[in-house]
Amino acid sequence: WLPVISTKLYTNAFIISPGPPQKILLGYKKRGFGAHFYNGFGGKVEAGESPAQAAARELKEECGVEASLDHCGTLLFVNKGGPEWAFQIEIYRADGYSGTLIETEEMRPEWFSAADTRFSETSLTPEVIPPPIPYNSMWPDDIYWIPLLLTKLPFVGRADFDTDTSGRYEMLRWWFGV
Ligand code: 6OG
Numbered sequence: 001w002l003p004v005i006s007t008k009l010y011t012n013a014f015i016i017s018p019g020p021p022q023k024i025l026l027g028y029k030k031r032g033f034g035a036h037f038y039n040g041f042g043g044k045v046e047a048g049e050s051p052a053q054a055a056a057r058e059l060k061e062e063c064g065v066e067a068s069l070d071h072c073g074t075l076l077f078v079n080k081g082g083p084e085w086a087f088q089i090e091i092y093r094a095d096g097y098s099g100t101l102i103e104t105e106e107m108r109p110e111w112f113s114a115a116d117t118r119f120s121e122t123s124l125t126p127e128v129i130p131p132p133i134p135y136n137s138m139w140p141d142d143i144y145w146i147p148l149l150l151t152k153l154p155f156v157g158r159a160d161f162d163t164d165t166s167g168r169y170e171m172l173r174w175w176f177g178v
Contacts, residue, residue, distance in 0.1 A: 005084045011055035012042035013069055013092040021129055022114040027107030038138050051090040063109045064102035067094035072149055076158040093149055114150050144176040153178045
């Protein structure tokens with residue numbers, strides 16, 4: 001199906017620490033749309049702003065840091081059934097950041113292991129290996145494209161959602177490709 005409302009333009013930014021172990025910074029969203037999910041840092045592109053400017057502004061607003069962001073993906077999310085929404089989300093990534101990470105009213109930043117650390121032969125002590133990416137506490141589309149983001153493969157994708165009887169968003173069909 002097609003968006004029945006105008007598609008809103010959003011950003012989502014991820015900071016990667018090369019490691020080893022490779023790590024990804026996610027924010028636990030405390031309020032608003034997608035509350036209680038882990039996600040990158042981002043929000044709406046305001047009038048007169050480029051997506052890159054919005055991505056940098058939202059990153060700073062939501063976790064206090066600055067980063068040299070590279071665009072690496074474009075996603076379209078469509079929801080059928082009320083409340084209607086359709087998002088185009090421009091995805092950014094950065095290797096590293098400057099400044100000090102802070103928890104804000106919107107987001108609590110946390111590091112996760114991006115690589116599979118189960119069989120790693122490094123001499124890293126368990127204390128420095130953060131938990132794996134919490135896909136069960138993220139939007140269901142993320143598991144399909146976060147691996148592309150981590151390997152720096154530019155991607156596009158689309159996912160169609162419907163609201164189930166419990167009010168949850170169920171992902172009905174999707175495609176993500178390089
Ligand atoms: P604010 O409410 O903070 O912006 N977003 C999604 N992210 C993923 N991974 N999957 C989805 O599937 C999403 N829908 C929205 C875009 C909302 C933030 O949530 C992202 C923004 O970064 C439906 O202003």
